[in-house]
Each structure stands twice: as C-alpha cells, then as structure tokens.
Amino acid sequence: MVGPNNLLYAVSIRSESTFKRFVEVGRVVLLRSGPHAGKTAVIAEIIDHNRAIIDGPATGIPRHAFPYRHLTLTPFRLPKLPRGAGSGTVLKQLTSEGIVEKWNKSTWATKRTAIEKRKSLNDFERFKTFVAKKSRRDVVRKSVKAAKKA
CATH class of the missing domain: 1.20.5 (Single alpha-helices involved in coiled-coils or other helix-helix interfaces)
Structure with a gap:
C-alpha cells in the first residue's frame, strides 16, 4: 500500500474478527420492545439493512418483520436453518437443538427472570x-x- 511520501508500508490484517454475533439466518434474538418484549425468536429471513423476518413458534411469537434496532443478538444460533424456512422447520430445529432449554439455563435468562421477579x-x-x-x-x-x- 502506498502511503505519504510514496513510501510502502505494511498493513496488518487480522484474520479473526472481534465480533462473534452476526445478523444471520438462524440467529436467536431477544426482543427488546413491543408486545413480545423479553421473548426469544429466530431470524428466518433478512429483508434489508434495517429489518428481518423473525419467527418464534416455540415462544409464541408470530412470523413478522422486525427492525434490528429492537433486537438483541444472543450467542445461540441454528446453523442448518435454510433461508426463508417456515415455522414448522424452525420449530423442528429449535426442539432438536434444545435452544429454548439452553436459553432458559443461561445466566442471561436467569438474571432477566430474577429482575422481573424483583419488579413484581x-x-x-x-x-x-x-x-x-x-x-x-x-x-x-x-x-x-x-x-x-x-
């Protein structure tokens, strides 16, 4: 790469990203607002840079478009979920992977339930x-x- 004064300098390229959670089909997300706030769903399809279609058949969330700014990405994901998968496929994958049970046992979910209990x-x-x-x-x-x- 050519820099100031036409000198060549090396650019260090990191092979591994510091980000671990990406917006991707199959990513389990936590809803932060709306009537289903606090529940988890799965990204079934990416619409554009602002919205995705989410589906939560195991948690009672209907399939609908949802903006990214009201989602929180969790470390869980369904790696084999195809793009645009229907609710039945999402439910099969969720139950086979045991994602709902893993989420309920995670420290993040237990802290959320303790906070909700304290508020009530x-x-x-x-x-x-x-x-x-x-x-x-x-x-x-x-x-x-x-x-x-x-």
Missing part, C-alpha cells in the same frame, strides 16, 4: 426480602469476626 414484588414481599438480607448480613459479619479471632 409488592411492598410486604420487599420488606421480607430486606429483613432476610439483613439477617444474612449479620450472620456473615459474625462468622467473619469469629474467624479473625481464631
């Missing part, structure tokens, strides 16, 4: 949680103090 607590349940945390903190503090003495 009423006043008395929040108080009980506060008291339980306080008693746990006291037990830990006393055991650490006893361990320092010993």
Whole structure:
C-alpha cells in the first residue's frame, strides 16, 4: 500500500474478527420492545439493512418483520436453518437443538427472570426480602469476626 511520501508500508490484517454475533439466518434474538418484549425468536429471513423476518413458534411469537434496532443478538444460533424456512422447520430445529432449554439455563435468562421477579414484588414481599438480607448480613459479619479471632 502506498502511503505519504510514496513510501510502502505494511498493513496488518487480522484474520479473526472481534465480533462473534452476526445478523444471520438462524440467529436467536431477544426482543427488546413491543408486545413480545423479553421473548426469544429466530431470524428466518433478512429483508434489508434495517429489518428481518423473525419467527418464534416455540415462544409464541408470530412470523413478522422486525427492525434490528429492537433486537438483541444472543450467542445461540441454528446453523442448518435454510433461508426463508417456515415455522414448522424452525420449530423442528429449535426442539432438536434444545435452544429454548439452553436459553432458559443461561445466566442471561436467569438474571432477566430474577429482575422481573424483583419488579413484581409488592411492598410486604420487599420488606421480607430486606429483613432476610439483613439477617444474612449479620450472620456473615459474625462468622467473619469469629474467624479473625481464631
């Protein structure tokens, strides 16, 4: 490559990309907005640079176009899913790969469910949680103090 002052310089080319999640057919996505927010679906077809057709037969999401800006790409994907696959094919692939179970066991999904559970607590349940945390903190503090003495 020719640079300033007509000197040749080498360009380092990285063979491996730093990105691991790509918008591709078969990618499992998490919906961030809309009536199905918080559920997962699969990209069945790419429409253009802004939208894709998603389908979630295992999670109750109908097949429809959805913008990328309201999706979050997950690390899960269906590698053998053909372009434009129907809901039946997507459902077969999801069940054979066990993607829904893998998603439910992932730390990402468990954190989301814990946050949703915390948001749904009423006043008395929040108080009980506060008291339980306080008693746990006291037990830990006393055991650490006893361990320092010993």
